[in-house]
Amino acid sequence: MTDVRELLREAVEGFEPRGDRGSVEGRVERRRRRRQVAAGVVALGVFAAGGVLAWAALRPGASTTAAPESSTYVLSGFQVRPHVDPASGEVDPMRADVSFAARWSTDTYPGVHRCEVRILDPAGFDVGSLSFELSPPSRSGSHEFAVPIGGSIEGTTAEGSCDPDRLDAPVAVVISGERVVRTVDGPMVVYDAAPPEGTLDGARPGAQACTATVWGDDGRLLGTASFYSADPSGGVQDVDLDERSSLAEVAQATVTCRPYVREDAFPDPKPPGPASTRSVTILVPDVVGLPPSEARASLAALGLGVSVTAAHSDEVATGLVAAQQPLPGVEVSTRTHITIEISQGPAPIE
Amino acid sequence: MAVLQTLAVTDEALDFGAFFAERYGRLARACLLLTGSPAAAEDLAQEAMARVLERWGTVSALDDPEGYLYRTALNLHRNAVRRVAMAARRQVSGRELSEEPDAAERRLDLLRAIRSLPRTQREVLVLVEWLGYTAEEAGRMLGIQPASVRGRLHRARKSLRARIGGTDD
Numbered sequence: 378m379t380d381v382r383e384l385l386r387e388a389v390e391g392f393e394p395r396g397d398r399g400s401v402e403g404r405v406e407r408r409r410r411r412r413q414v415a416a417g418v419v420a421l422g423v424f425a426a427g428g429v430l431a432w433a434a435l436r437p438g439a440s441t442t443a444a445p446e447s448s449t450y451v452l453s454g455f456q457v458r459p460h461v462d463p464a465s466g467e468v469d470p471m472r473a474d475v476s477f478a479a480r481w482s483t484d485t486y487p488g489v490h491r492c493e494v495r496i497l498d499p500a501g502f503d504v505g506s507l508s509f510e511l512s513p514p515s516r517s518g519s520h521e522f523a524v525p526i527g528g529s530i531e532g533t534t535a536e537g538s539c540d541p542d543r544l545d546a547p548v549a550v551v552i553s554g555e556r557v558v559r560t561v562d563g564p565m566v567v568y569d570a571a572p573p574e575g576t577l578d579g580a581r582p583g584a585q586a587c588t589a590t591v592w593g594d595d596g597r598l599l600g601t602a603s604f605y606s607a608d609p610s611g612g613v614q615d616v617d618l619d620e621r622s623s624l625a626e627v628a629q630a631t632v633t634c635r636p637y638v639r640e641d642a643f644p645d646p647k648p649p650g651p652a653s654t655r656s657v658t659i660l661v662p663d664v665v666g667l668p669p670s671e672a673r674a675s676l677a678a679l680g681l682g683v684s685v686t687a688a689h690s691d692e693v694a695t696g697l698v699a700a701q702q703p704l705p706g707v708e709v710s711t712r713t714h715i716t717i718e719i720s721q722g723p724a725p726i727e
Numbered sequence: 728m729a730v731l732q733t734l735a736v737t738d739e740a741l742d743f744g745a746f747f748a749e750r751y752g753r754l755a756r757a758c759l760l761l762t763g764s765p766a767a768a769e770d771l772a773q774e775a776m777a778r779v780l781e782r783w784g785t786v787s788a789l790d791d792p793e794g795y796l797y798r799t800a801l802n803l804h805r806n807a808v809r810r811v812a813m814a815a816r817r818q819v820s821g822r823e824l825s826e827e828p829d830a831a832e833r834r835l836d837l838l839r840a841i842r843s844l845p846r847t848q849r850e851v852l853v854l855v856e857w858l859g860y861t862a863e864e865a866g867r868m869l870g871i872q873p874a875s876v877r878g879r880l881h882r883a884r885k886s887l888r889a890r891i892g893g894t895d896d
Contacts, residue, residue, distance in 0.1 A: 379856070379884075380888070381852070381856055381883075381884045381887055381888070382856050382857065384837060384841075384887065384891055385760055385841070385852070385856060385857050387833070387834065387837055388759070388760060388834055388837035388838050388841060389756045389759050389760060390834065391831075391834065392755070392756060392759050392765055392768070394751060394752050394755030394756070394768075394769060394772065395769060396751055396755060396769050396772055396773045396776075398743075398744060398747045398748075400773055401747065401773050401776045401777050401780055402777075402780065404773060404774065404777035405777050405780050405781055408777070408781075454832075478832040478833070479832065480832060515836070516832035516833075516835050516836050517832045517833050517836050561878075562845040562847050562848060562879070562882065563845050563846070563847060604843075615843075615844075615845045617845075617846050620805060662878075663878065666874065667872070667874050667875075668872075668874075671872050671874065671875070675875070
């Protein structure tokens, strides 16, 4: 079993699907009835062309900006294990790992926390402590520490607790520098975030609920993603493109965040800025080894122009793309042309 | 149509009940990996089964009804209008998996990490790594070339390892 398959297996373990045939038949019946009703009514599309109307329709009721109930991280399930060096796979006798689960004390999403974990020897004496930050959406953690000289981890336990480390009145981070990168997996939005002006030193915004949106040149909403952000300094977010939109149309991105408060809805998409601030680049994909038709399609989908040449290649089979310029992983502007060399097979031997 | 029906009846047609009983569990688990939430997974799995039931006459006569079922589920997932709104609610509503709390936290972390991958990567991860389809079969189901499947799979594995491997340091 590959390590990835093992992770997937672990992720679904304990899941007991409850669906039964009756509920499936019920759905079919309900759809049949709905079709009969709709046939006599002018159907109002939930998704208007602009897309923003759809958000208004889906948003669950009035959102509250009241201060959150104070929810804290509760640590449990401490385990101390020998540290295995990831590179060599060998146990390091000088280091150990302590891992734990980190539950929320209420259903409310807690903000950033500062935690302390104490390592205890078998007699219950403190032999060391670890201090670190924990923030949503984490629900577990693992830290390395040095085994006390001459000691072993046999019988070692740990305990710890966390305290909230956030402003009492949650505030929204200020977003800037939004740009979008067209990648072969879809649009990727990059942004910076910072606490608002006047934030006290040492105080920090709590977890945020954010919406990242990508737009076309004409201001059309092409795709959106909702996500939680625990790191107030910004980051990267993948966005799913609407089925009817194409990657080559993506011209700009916006991100907007608001403090996360109990089961909150995410903010509405922030409309795009003026044309002059549009910022889009393309991440060159790896098309080496693909048939030319597929390479062209992949590049065209991203909005890249393609030039084709031929070259001999010892490594790549005849007819497939042997080389590309620029290389994969390079970020380029939207007017860039990619040159692909089609393999002519190995050079003839003189 | 009438001819097809007759054939279906006399040819020991696959019974939907049996199909459902045999496939639902596996489908629901795959949907859990796709959606990241047990509630969304059941919803998606039942909806896919409902679509299949509506077309049972045709689907049961296919060579690979299960493949059709998964293609349907993937399309539904892609087009899910309410996907984002549902995910927003489910992500916070806590433990719906029933076992000891500490293991539940780990699973939620894993599901969230999987869900944070781009949808295109998640799809191939579920089809190839989890359900065991070949790159060729997955390519047919997704409408892409096997080489694209492999590329996405490679990136998916790399991303997942990076996200799971991260600690709170």
